[in-house]
Amino acid sequence: MSRLNDNPGNRPARQADSDSTDFTFAPATREKAKARLAIMGVSGSGKTWTGLRLTNGLSRRFAVIDTERGAASKYAGINGVTFDTLQLHNYHPQNLISALAAAANAGYEAVLVDSLTHFWSGTEGTLAQVDRAAKSFGGNTFGGWKEGTPLQNAMIDALLSYPGHLVATMRSHTEWSLQTNAKGKKEPVRLGLRPEQRRGVEYEFDVVAQMDTDNTFSVIKSRCPDLHALVLERPDGADIAKTMLAWLDDGATGIDPATYVDRATADDVTFEELGALRQEVDSRGLQSTPFLDPANGTATTLGEYIRARGLALKNATEGSQP
Structure with a gap:
């Protein structure tokens, strides 16, 4: 006998709130997409320059959200790489959302976040928010994460x-390992084993690469077949971008999120139309698309x-x- 419907204590079964969710399946289709790529590595591994070349290869007009005290700007103009930049010194998670909304509003076709680590462990980053919230719960860390996780x-x-x-760069936790060099002698080698960000965040990206102090670019995760397990010494980010674009553009034309923004902000939109629009946006996973509220210019999501x-x-x- 199946026990799926067992309900100890004869308590009323709790139902999922699915009134506004459409559970209709449809044939899967491949659509053109946008790059979601992360580069992680220790200091000096070449993350910033590789990220700049790669982002420039994805789009000639791009913006950099800079948390590295203007490090990216030191490369401006080299090999024709030009970009606009926004330097942040307070790394509250909401500030990244606001910066992304401003970039979307300005029409940047690509954004480089250099680096995402600061929004985790930097000034007013997620860890700082957790610590502050924990104090209000009498030092209870679990209470702090209740505030920090959302x-x-x-x-x-x-x-x-x-x-x-x-494109996002992330610093790696630095560890040292004794390895045999070309001369057969043991020497300490600095390794970056995982990013300084929430554990597992790298799996959210389509392509993740690790860079070491020899400027070797190693792809450790890729949904793009031509980049799978790729290893390049002193990589040319523009070539990597070309490979990614060929993969990303191989599909039917998708719906531009700006179309949904236009429909949502239309002066004559009705309550019923907004309800249908919200279902459509949710079904396409675009509910978190950042943009600026046209009424007051504040950052929000679709x-x-x-x-x-x-x-x-x-x-x-x-x-x-x-």
Whole structure:
């Protein structure tokens, strides 16, 4: 006998809130997509320059969200790489969401975040938010993570939902290992084994590469077949971008998230239309797309904007009824 429906204590079974979710399956189709790539490595491994060349290869017009005290700008103009930059000194997760929303509003086709590590362990980053929240719970770390986890998740969702190509660098935790060199002698080698970010964050990207102090670029995860297990010494990021674009552009034309933004912000949109739009946006995983609220210029996400505008229209309609 199946026990799937057993309910100890005869308590009412709790039902999932699925009223607004469409569970209809449809044939899978391959659509053109945007790059989601991460480069991790120890200091001096070449992450910033490789990231700049790669992002420039994805789009000639791109922006850099710089947390490395202007490190990226030191490469401006080299090999024709030009870009706009925004330097941040406070790394609250919401600030990255706001920066991405501003970049989307400005129409940048690609963004490089150099580096994502600061939004984890830097000034006012996720760990700082957790520590602050823990103090309000009497030093209870679990209580701190109750506040910090939603901030971190919202930031990663906005990052991966950017309506253009997205490249992020991350510092690696540094460890030393004794290895045999070319002369047969043991020497200490600095290794970066995992990124300084939330554990497992690298798996959120389509392509993840590790760089070492010899500037060797090793792909450790790739959904792009031509980049699988690729190892390059002193890589040319532009060539890597060319390979990625060939893979990303191999598919049917997808829907530009800007189309949904236009529909959501239309002056004559109705409550019913917003409801249908929200279902469509959710089904395509675009609810976390960052953009600036046209009414006040503050950073928001597509899903949150649709929800708030729908609620405002509903309240206005109910308030006008006798």
